[in-house]
Amino acid sequence: MKKKLLSLLTSIIVVAFVLTSCGTKQTSNNSGTTSSSDKEGDEIKIGAVIPITGDISTFGKSTKNGIELAVEQVNSAGGINGKKIKLIVQDDENKPEQGVAVLQRLINNDKVVGVIGSVSSKVSIPMAAVATQNKIPLISGASTNPKFTSEKGNEYAFRACFIDPFQGTVIAKFATENLKAKTAAVLYDVGNDYTVGLAEYFKAAFEKSGGKVTAYESYNNGETDFSAQLTNIKKNPPDVIVLTDYYQNVGLIAKQARQLGLKSVFLGGDGWDSPDLVKIGGTAVEGGYFCNHYSKDDTSPEVVKFINDYKAKYNEVPDALAALGYDAANMMFEAIKKAGSTDGEKIAEALKKIDLKAVTGEIKLDENRNPIKPAVMLKIENGKQVFVGKVNP
Amino acid sequence: MIFMQQLINGIALGSVYALIALGYTMVYGIVQLINFAHGDIYMIGAFAAYYAANMFNLSFVPTLLAAMVVCALLGMTIERLAYRPIRKAPKITALITAIGISLLLENLVRIIIGPNPKSFPGLLTSKMVTIGNLEIDSLKLVTLGVSIGLMILLTFIVHNTKVGKAMRAVSQDKDAARLMGIDIDRIISYTFGIGSALAAVGGVLVGVLYQRIDPLMGIMPGLKAFTAAVLGGIGVIPGAMAGGVLMGIAESLTKGFISTKFSDAIAFSILIIILLFRPSGLLGKKSSEKV
Numbered sequence: 001m002k003k004k005l006l007s008l009l010t011s012i013i014v015v016a017f018v019l020t021s022c023g024t025k026q027t028s029n030n031s032g033t034t035s036s037s038d039k040e041g042d043e044i045k046i047g048a049v050i051p052i053t054g055d056i057s058t059f060g061k062s063t064k065n066g067i068e069l070a071v072e073q074v075n076s077a078g079g080i081n082g083k084k085i086k087l088i089v090q091d092d093e094n095k096p097e098q099g100v101a102v103l104q105r106l107i108n109n110d111k112v113v114g115v116i117g118s119v120s121s122k123v124s125i126p127m128a129a130v131a132t133q134n135k136i137p138l139i140s141g142a143s144t145n146p147k148f149t150s151e152k153g154n155e156y157a158f159r160a161c162f163i164d165p166f167q168g169t170v171i172a173k174f175a176t177e178n179l180k181a182k183t184a185a186v187l188y189d190v191g192n193d194y195t196v197g198l199a200e201y202f203k204a205a206f207e208k209s210g211g212k213v214t215a216y217e218s219y220n221n222g223e224t225d226f227s228a229q230l231t232n233i234k235k236n237p238p239d240v241i242v243l244t245d246y247y248q249n250v251g252l253i254a255k256q257a258r259q260l261g262l263k264s265v266f267l268g269g270d271g272w273d274s275p276d277l278v279k280i281g282g283t284a285v286e287g288g289y290f291c292n293h294y295s296k297d298d299t300s301p302e303v304v305k306f307i308n309d310y311k312a313k314y315n316e317v318p319d320a321l322a323a324l325g326y327d328a329a330n331m332m333f334e335a336i337k338k339a340g341s342t343d344g345e346k347i348a349e350a351l352k353k354i355d356l357k358a359v360t361g362e363i364k365l366d367e368n369r370n371p372i373k374p375a376v377m378l379k380i381e382n383g384k385q386v387f388v389g390k391v392n393p
Numbered sequence: 394m395i396f397m398q399q400l401i402n403g404i405a406l407g408s409v410y411a412l413i414a415l416g417y418t419m420v421y422g423i424v425q426l427i428n429f430a431h432g433d434i435y436m437i438g439a440f441a442a443y444y445a446a447n448m449f450n451l452s453f454v455p456t457l458l459a460a461m462v463v464c465a466l467l468g469m470t471i472e473r474l475a476y477r478p479i480r481k482a483p484k485i486t487a488l489i490t491a492i493g494i495s496l497l498l499e500n501l502v503r504i505i506i507g508p509n510p511k512s513f514p515g516l517l518t519s520k521m522v523t524i525g526n527l528e529i530d531s532l533k534l535v536t537l538g539v540s541i542g543l544m545i546l547l548t549f550i551v552h553n554t555k556v557g558k559a560m561r562a563v564s565q566d567k568d569a570a571r572l573m574g575i576d577i578d579r580i581i582s583y584t585f586g587i588g589s590a591l592a593a594v595g596g597v598l599v600g601v602l603y604q605r606i607d608p609l610m611g612i613m614p615g616l617k618a619f620t621a622a623v624l625g626g627i628g629v630i631p632g633a634m635a636g637g638v639l640m641g642i643a644e645s646l647t648k649g650f651i652s653t654k655f656s657d658a659i660a661f662s663i664l665i666i667i668l669l670f671r672p673s674g675l676l677g678k679k680s681s682e683k684v
Contacts, residue, residue: 053508054509057509217653225406227645229648231402248510255604259519279512280605
């Protein structure tokens with residue numbers, strides 16, 4: 001009897017744990033509207049939802065620095081229409097449920113007029129629906145998954161970066177044209193919209209240009225042992241291995257792949273852009289290439305000015321996330337200025353017509369509210385990122 | 394060929410599950426408590442090793458010992474403060490307390506150390522060892538070796554030492570054991586200490602092997618180790634080892650030959666199937682319970 005009870009209990013607990021660890025989606029239950037009347041005095045409140053802690057915290061810190069620099073510059077230039085910007089930053093820990101919760105707090109309690117965030121697509125996508133229900137414009141600096149803006153009910157979502165189909169195509173183009181790769185293996189995280197999207201678009205573009213994908217392998221979120229998948233990839237060692245994840249896992253996978261004796265060139269997307277990549281991956285990531293939004297070696301006046309300002313404030317060279325955070329904030333400010341109002345609907349309308357000379361290229365939005373602009377390819381050499389070239393859409 | 398390689402991957406992964414499963418099984422065998430905080434003790438073992446190695450520049454073996462001591466003390470403290478006061482309460486009370494302790498440990502670490510993953514120091518260098526056509530990472534061999542060594546040691550302790558004999562006596566009949574002059578509280582405390590120290594070893598080995606640790610790293614391995622313990626017959630020490638290795642192999646083969654998406658589903662399905670046909674687990678005895 002007791003044993004039966006134990007087995008029943010065990011199954012229930014296992015099922016419950018598995019269900020909860022899959023991540024719950026929070027739905028907003030308040031369709032409350034924010035009227036433009038409850039703005040106090042001469043402040044415009046802007047929210048920011050970014051992963052300051054968690055597995056991609058260096059992205060969050062860079063984004064935060066970029067946004068804060070933009071806020072400081074706009075305020076020291078007299079603010080927007082005579083009003084100063086007040087920035088309220090919230091941490092989403094790179095978790096969808098946390099992102100939605102803090103976004104609701106920003107909208108309902110802090111009465112922000114617009115929000116910048118988040119970094120990863122898996123957090124931004126559920127946030128977009130909440131922002132749209134509340135008619136608050138949401139601009140993500142770096143969420144590249146198309147769903148963020150293209151899904152129905154996400155009409156108040158905008159972004160400052162290019163999207164994954166473009167990024168995936170750029171990586172495939174680079175692999176076939178510059179690296180003359182004939183075979184490729186792809187390894188991605190099944191639980192992350194960003195890595196799944198990038199993997200799919202790379203595969204489609206690579207096969208279209210005549211390449212062969214020898215292995216298309218995945219892993220679960222939070223896993224640290226990739227030996228089963230890498231053993232499969234090693235059956236037919238490919239010319240390139242595409243790792244579509246963020247730096248944390250890319251470093252880990254690269255190391256394990258080299259330990260197994262795989263010699264292929266690693267390729268990836270903008271998720272690689274962090275100084276921690278080399279810290280974690282060490283020599284394993286040497287010689288890898290990734291696609292990014294901007295290069296610090298670019299000589300356009302916007303980039304040079306941004307790098308100088310950023311260095312003066314933070315004493316370090318900005319990465320792409322900092323540039324995108326800066327651009328996203330400036331998009332918001334420009335739209336508020338153009339709209340001449342802090343009403344969410346009017347800001348969103350102004351955003352659709354934006355034409356901004358930004359650090360990561362000229363930002364004009366297409367009908368899905370995605371910017372059309374070029375990408376850059378970077379190479380990891382001696383632990384540093386080296387500019388390889390620009391790829392146009 | 395590939396099959397053999399995947400099998401080795403699975404055994405290495407499974408030996409870590411087995412180490413954690415031993416702790417679950419020992420505690421259950423003696424106090425009939427499923428100690429859900431066990432996976433988090435494994436995590437704290439990894440963090441203790443991280444700090445020991447970074448602060449005092451220790452090498453592998455001293456780091457391992459330091460983590461074992463920290464976790465043994467932690468396990469005994471938890472037992473003293475959280476489980477002993479409710480030992481007479483219904484079993485469900487203890488189970489809920491254990492889940493509470495688990496959440497407490499996870500979140501305390503998140504507050505004190507922060508939720509960011511840490512890069513574990515490279516205490517051992519990895520080399521590829523070639524055996525015939527197979528290539529094996531030397532770190533995996535170390536993991537396997539340490540796990541097997543500790544399992545043998547544990548079996549020896551349980552069967553041949555005074556404490557081990559007392560443990561077995563307590564697990565059979567607490568009241569009779571007390572009448573024979575065994576200090577039950579002390580024996581239970583030792584059980585938690587030994588179980589927790591084994592979990593710490595698991596944490597350190599995983600840290601060395603994959604070099605990334607974070608406050609929530611104990612949840613999935615803890616759950617899988619618990620499953621392994623039930624699979625092998627909870628309360629049975631060889632069962633925990635068999636269950637752990639079986640889980641590791643199932644996971645690795647599923648990833649290698651079917652799809653990662655099914656790896657957890659298949660691992661847990663095995664548990665459900667075994668429980669349907671052999672409710673006492675693979676190596677569990679079909680004993681009639683005393684009332």
